[in-house]
Amino acid sequence: MLAYIARRIVYVIPIVISVALVCFLLVHITPGDPLVAVLPADASQELAAQLRAAYGFDRPLPVQFGLWLLRALHGDLGNSIATGRPVLAEVMRAVGNTVTLALAAAIIGFTMGVLLGLIAGYFRETWIDKLATSFAIAGVSVPHYWLGMVLVIIFSVELNWLPAVGAGPNGSNSWAWDWAHLRYLVLPAITTSVIPMGIVTRTVRALTGDILSQDFVEALRAKGLHERGVFRHVIKNAAPTALAVMGLQLGYMLGGSILIETVFSWPGSGFLLNSAIFQRDLPLLQGTILVLALFFVLLNLLVDIAQAAIDPRIKRG
Amino acid sequence: MTELPLSAATDAPLQAAPATKARGYWATVARRILRDKVSMACAVVLLLIFISAILSPWLGLEDPYKGSMIRRLRHIGTAGYPLGTDELGRDMLARLIYGGRLSLVIGILPVILAFGIGTSLGLVAGYVGGKLNTAIMRTVDVFYAFPSVLLAIAISGALGAGILNSIVALTIVFVPQITRVAESVTTGVRNMDFVEAARASGAGPFTIMRVHILGNVLGSIFVYATSLISVSMILAAGLSFLGLGTKPPEPEWGLMLNTLRTAIYVNPWVAALPGAMIFAVSICFNLLSDGLRSAMDIRN
Numbered sequence: 001m002l003a004y005i006a007r008r009i010v011y012v013i014p015i016v017i018s019v020a021l022v023c024f025l026l027v028h029i030t031p032g033d034p035l036v037a038v039l040p041a042d043a044s045q046e047l048a049a050q051l052r053a054a055y056g057f058d059r060p061l062p063v064q065f066g067l068w069l070l071r072a073l074h075g076d077l078g079n080s081i082a083t084g085r086p087v088l089a090e091v092m093r094a095v096g097n098t099v100t101l102a103l104a105a106a107i108i109g110f111t112m113g114v115l116l117g118l119i120a121g122y123f124r125e126t127w128i129d130k131l132a133t134s135f136a137i138a139g140v141s142v143p144h145y146w147l148g149m150v151l152v153i154i155f156s157v158e159l160n161w162l163p164a165v166g167a168g169p170n171g172s173n174s175w176a177w178d179w180a181h182l183r184y185l186v187l188p189a190i191t192t193s194v195i196p197m198g199i200v201t202r203t204v205r206a207l208t209g210d211i212l213s214q215d216f217v218e219a220l221r222a223k224g225l226h227e228r229g230v231f232r233h234v235i236k237n238a239a240p241t242a243l244a245v246m247g248l249q250l251g252y253m254l255g256g257s258i259l260i261e262t263v264f265s266w267p268g269s270g271f272l273l274n275s276a277i278f279q280r281d282l283p284l285l286q287g288t289i290l291v292l293a294l295f296f297v298l299l300n301l302l303v304d305i306a307q308a309a310i311d312p313r314i315k316r317g
Numbered sequence: 318m319t320e321l322p323l324s325a326a327t328d329a330p331l332q333a334a335p336a337t338k339a340r341g342y343w344a345t346v347a348r349r350i351l352r353d354k355v356s357m358a359c360a361v362v363l364l365l366i367f368i369s370a371i372l373s374p375w376l377g378l379e380d381p382y383k384g385s386m387i388r389r390l391r392h393i394g395t396a397g398y399p400l401g402t403d404e405l406g407r408d409m410l411a412r413l414i415y416g417g418r419l420s421l422v423i424g425i426l427p428v429i430l431a432f433g434i435g436t437s438l439g440l441v442a443g444y445v446g447g448k449l450n451t452a453i454m455r456t457v458d459v460f461y462a463f464p465s466v467l468l469a470i471a472i473s474g475a476l477g478a479g480i481l482n483s484i485v486a487l488t489i490v491f492v493p494q495i496t497r498v499a500e501s502v503t504t505g506v507r508n509m510d511f512v513e514a515a516r517a518s519g520a521g522p523f524t525i526m527r528v529h530i531l532g533n534v535l536g537s538i539f540v541y542a543t544s545l546i547s548v549s550m551i552l553a554a555g556l557s558f559l560g561l562g563t564k565p566p567e568p569e570w571g572l573m574l575n576t577l578r579t580a581i582y583v584n585p586w587v588a589a590l591p592g593a594m595i596f597a598v599s600i601c602f603n604l605l606s607d608g609l610r611s612a613m614d615i616r617n
Contacts, residue, residue, distance in 0.1 A: 018459040026475045137607075141600035143551045145558055146574060146592025153585040255464030259555050263578075274559065277474035289463075289471045297462050 077287035087287035098268030102253040104189035109196030117204025139198025148263040165265040196249035207238040247303035349612040356608030359601035370417030379408035401587040416568040424550035431491035439499020460493035483562040
């Protein structure tokens with residue numbers, strides 16, 4: 001097991017470096033001068049050169065990348081051009097809110113997905129299965145930012161039950177686990193949960209079908225086990241794969257939250273990314289993407305290790 | 318299904334033809350998908366949306382660009398404006414139908430481009446193998462380290478807003494995914510006997526790839542690509558929704574959804590209409606892709 005973990009971690013190192021390279025290069029595919037956001041329109045050539053040297057843009061690209069990577073390893077992702085504050089601190093504060101949202105969505109999506117998937121797989125080819133499957137397909141096909149708008153229209157505009165935007169009363173940015181704050185989480189979390197819900201439903205449905213057609217289920221039934229007991233075996237066998245799928249989905253939710261956070265003005269990493277893009281705040285853009293991608297790589301690693309820990313067959317492969 | 322249809326029994330020339338002639342793989346697939354009610358319903362809906370988008374200038378619709386301050390945000394069902402008007406008083410029905418043109422292009426074109434590029438890369442990587450395979454597939458791995466939404470937004474955010482940039486960004490997102498599928502199916506057939514036979518009879522690598530391998534793998538890559546169209550439609554409209562794709566006053570579903578957001582307290586259901594179009598196209602492509610997949614899986 002330890003050897004497997006070590007091998008997986010070693011395999012991640014080149015990925016992490018390449019991810020950093022992509023993030024670094026992002027700024028350099030940007031058309032125009034990277035200083036455009038800080039430089040006054042009527043700046044002299046001299047001032048421009050000075051600033052370029054201050055930000056290190058005058059050095060050759062590989063040197064710039066090396067220096068940037070070295071600083072990033074020390075937790076220094078530069079300062080935001082718009083606010084002047086350190087990028088890492090800004091990103092980490094926002095990521096906290098995104099994690100809250102993603103976890104809430106994961107709990108809803110996973111519970112619903114497993115339930116629907118089990119039911120659909122158990123009652124295969126009946127109307128119950130068709131209903132659950134349609135629900136799952138709608139979940140993965142719906143433009144989630146639009147679903148967010150529709151939920152706001154129903155529950156905020158028409159019924160006035162839940163707040164439409166923000167993460168707390170009076171525009172508060174600090175999260176707390178009380179109803180005053182939770183009310184703000186309900187709509188964004190449900191909106192975010194539909195994609196994992198759909199994917200988990202489809203996975204669990206297929207798994208349940210496969211497991212039920214195996215010989216050991218026949219044997220369990222033949223020895224007189226009641227259906228509830230059979231069901232427990234199905235869940236046990238489907239759990240590792242379902243958990244792995246959910247782990248990956250958590251990563252997608254962390255990285256892909258920008259659209260939903262924009263709809264709900266949720267102060268997370270996606271919202272930060274959005275403002276970084278439109279203020280052309282390149283260090284912030286670069287830093288946010290790097291942190292989110294690293295979270296994703298880390299989650300993939302954890303999923304692989306967890307799966308190997310649950311299912312000993314994987315390690316031998 | 319082994320019996321000929323009744324009408325064929327009276328058709329002498331058809332009877333004379335060998336029974337296996339009409340039983341080619343693709344003919345079977347086509348027949349199976351034509352029998353699938355869900356797939357056919359989706360195909361009809363998509364066809365309607367496509368045709369009306371293409372023919373929009375000749376359908377006698379209102380001018381989708383012409384607004385009016387005195388008839389802003391009319392409700393659905395207003396006389397003369399069956400789907401209401403938007404925040405600048407432009408006819409929603411016309412804008413939704415015209416909007417199909419750009420929305421479908423920016424949603425589908427990236428998948429077509431990525432299909433071409435990814436299939437070529439995967440075919441070469443899978444057939445040639447060795448160092449070239451390692452180089453291509455390890456590069457693909459790097460893109461897998463980014464969630465696709467983040468990657469699309471990062472690239473188009475860095476390149477700046479614009480239709481072309483959003484198409485480029487989405488193509489970059491889908492190329493690695495298609496390459497991975499193409500590589501794995503190519504590796505699967507590379508060592509089969511018929512490829513060996515072609516090589517022994519003196520066929521060059523290019524001919525083998527084009528004639529012997531592509532014919533066998535194209536189907537599964539194609540099905541995979543069609544399953545990406547739904548995601549691509551959502552992402553392309555999503556980029557426009559964020560302000561990274563199409564620019565006003567162009568009618569495009571994602572952008573319309575964005576500009577109408579300010580109106581959800583005044584006229585909520587009109588504001589939600591463009592998203593319903595994206596949803597319809599996306600779910601139809603998903604179901605059609607599912608139908609195609611099971612139609613091609615002849616063993617069942």
